[in-house]
Amino acid sequence: MAGLDGESLESLRALGHRMLDDLFDRLEAQGRGEGPAWQPTPPDVRLALLDEPLPAAPADPSRLYDEIRERIVPYGINNTHPRFMGWVHGGGTAVGMLADMLSAGLNNNLGGRDHAPVLVERTVVRWAAEMLGMPPNSGGILVTGSSIANMIAVLTARRRAAGPAVRVDGVDKRLVGYAGATAHGCVARAFDMAGLGTAALRVIPCDDRHRLRADLLAVRVAEDRAAGLIPFIVVGTAGAVDTGAVDDLDALASFCAAEELWFHVDGAFGALAALSPRLHPLMAGLGRADSVAFDFHKWAQVPYDAGCVLVRDAPSQAAAFAQSLAYLSRADRGAAAGAPWPCDLGPDLSRGFRALKVWMTLRSFGTDGLGRMVDGCCAVASHLAARVEREPMLELMAPVPLNIVCFRVTVPGRPDLDDLNEELVKDLHESGIAVPSTTTVGGTRVIRAAIVNHRTGPEDADAMIDGLLALLDRRLAGARPLP
Numbered sequence: 517m518a519g520l521d522g523e524s525l526e527s528l529r530a531l532g533h534r535m536l537d538d539l540f541d542r543l544e545a546q547g548r549g550e551g552p553a554w555q556p557t558p559p560d561v562r563l564a565l566l567d568e569p570l571p572a573a574p575a576d577p578s579r580l581y582d583e584i585r586e587r588i589v590p591y592g593i594n595n596t597h598p599r600f601m602g603w604v605h606g607g608g609t610a611v612g613m614l615a616d617m618l619s620a621g622l623n624n625n626l627g628g629r630d631h632a633p634v635l636v637e638r639t640v641v642r643w644a645a646e647m648l649g650m651p652p653n654s655g656g657i658l659v660t661g662s663s664i665a666n667m668i669a670v671l672t673a674r675r676r677a678a679g680p681a682v683r684v685d686g687v688d689k690r691l692v693g694y695a696g697a698t699a700h701g702c703v704a705r706a707f708d709m710a711g712l713g714t715a716a717l718r719v720i721p722c723d724d725r726h727r728l729r730a731d732l733l734a735v736r737v738a739e740d741r742a743a744g745l746i747p748f749i750v751v752g753t754a755g756a757v758d759t760g761a762v763d764d765l766d767a768l769a770s771f772c773a774a775e776e777l778w779f780h781v782d783g784a785f786g787a788l789a790a791l792s793p794r795l796h797p798l799m800a801g802l803g804r805a806d807s808v809a810f811d812f813h814k815w816a817q818v819p820y821d822a823g824c825v826l827v828r829d830a831p832s833q834a835a836a837f838a839q840s841l842a843y844l845s846r847a848d849r850g851a852a853a854g855a856p857w858p859c860d861l862g863p864d865l866s867r868g869f870r871a872l873k874v875w876m877t878l879r880s881f882g883t884d885g886l887g888r889m890v891d892g893c894c895a896v897a898s899h900l901a902a903r904v905e906r907e908p909m910l911e912l913m914a915p916v917p918l919n920i921v922c923f924r925v926t927v928p929g930r931p932d933l934d935d936l937n938e939e940l941v942k943d944l945h946e947s948g949i950a951v952p953s954t955t956t957v958g959g960t961r962v963i964r965a966a967i968v969n970h971r972t973g974p975e976d977a978d979a980m981i982d983g984l985l986a987l988l989d990r991r992l993a994g995a996r997p998l999p
């Protein structure tokens with residue numbers, strides 16, 4: 517019995533080679549900036565995708581691939597394209613793609629047990645700690661992304677503050693934590709999911725460079741203590757999602773040490789700036805954190821999904837997740853050995869071999885290569901910011917410490933600039949020229965370009981601005997936007 521692989525393995529082999537060739541062709545074309553940065557999924561394709569009935573009968577995979585090429589490939593979010601600058605999306609690499617294919621083919625389960633892939637993950641975690649200046653014996657695991665990494669950190673800190681009873685009896689409503697106003701929404705959601713409630717996350721105002729104000733943090737912690745509450749965690753942000761602002765991590769680390777608070781850093785994309793010798797000073801204090809959440813799928817260009825949580829005191833992570841002390845004494849030999857297992861360090865039991873694409877990315881490019889790429893993205897952001905400052909119709913809306921540029925179109929006398937900028941970004945998306953996103957900075961809607969993709973060059977930033985200004989002209993002339 518050949519199972520589901522069956523007789524078709526030979527023809528599937530040929531199909532696999534074709535897929536791989538197509539993927540390389542696509543990467544080459546995207547590297548040259550060909551094709552639209554995004555295009556909407558046409559109504560008939562949408563319907564076809566959504567109405568596809570549950571298949572009862574088998575179908576030929578090569579026909580399915582034709583369908584995929586026609587209906588899915590062209591209408592992806594397209595973050596591999598050099599003029600995709602929205603949100604914080606990594607561009608992926610050919611090396612990462614190949615490693616992910618290998619992982620899928622090998623189909624290892626990294627929940628635990630004794631096998632080399634788990635050792636690869638442990639090594640990747642050790643490298644990550646070294647990259648960010650954490651001790652080499654820090655604990656950690658790979659996860660889907662920083663949302664889960666932040667949640668694991670909150671749960672680990674919660675367990676540390678509240679003792680083992682919190683895992684049996686539930687949360688103490690007196691526990692409170694702190695983050696700056698620029699903290700990512702997933703930090704509040706982590707508080708929600710941890711049963712603490714979002715109100716238990718105190719939002720501390722930021723300074724004019726969008727950094728958490730440590731003086732106000734100290735006041736709030738003192739107030740909460742005086743009110744009988746139990747402050748337990750401070751979340752610093754290394755690379756705020758709106759502007760790229762980096763909190764004063766060193767000051768926060770010192771404050772947390774003095775106040776005996778858990779210091780967590782959300783460095784989803786920004787932590788990778790530690791690899792650039794030029795930007796490294798911005799990350800001072802990162803290595804003093806009790807835990808760090810960051811993504812390999814953003815600035816490290818590993819294909820989705822690959823996030824990472826690091827915990828300075830490794831046993832405290834197991835204390836928050838392992839279901840009994842038996843995790844320390846699995847079988848002494850055989851496939852069930854190899855304790856402790858990754859499943860004791862987070863919520864997942866079954867886990868894929870994400871570590872391979874991270875391992876292969878780090879080994880292929882080295883931290884030097886990745887550091888140069890990070891610098892390159894920041895250079896494009898500087899180029900874009902300088903262009904914005906030269907254009908009379910554009911205004912820079914926030915400092916540019918890293919790779920994110922917030923700006924907007926200004927037209928003297930127009931009261932609806934928020935709407936105008938919002939509409940222009942939609943025009944830009946539909947034109948296929950470029951994909952920035954929007955956000956709110958200081959109460960104002962702004963256009964936001966995050967240079968996270970290693971393929972993006974200064975010419976792409978210029979193409980985005982040229983396109984934007986052309987679309988603005990059309991709108992001001994009362995014409996309909998480009999089809």
Ligand SMILES: *Cc1c(COP(=O)(O)O)cnc(C)c1O
Binds near residue numbers: 756785811823
């Ligand atoms: C992207 C991001 C997150 C969430 O990470 P995911 O990998 O999308 O779950 C958290 N914090 C910041 C600052 C981010 O940029």
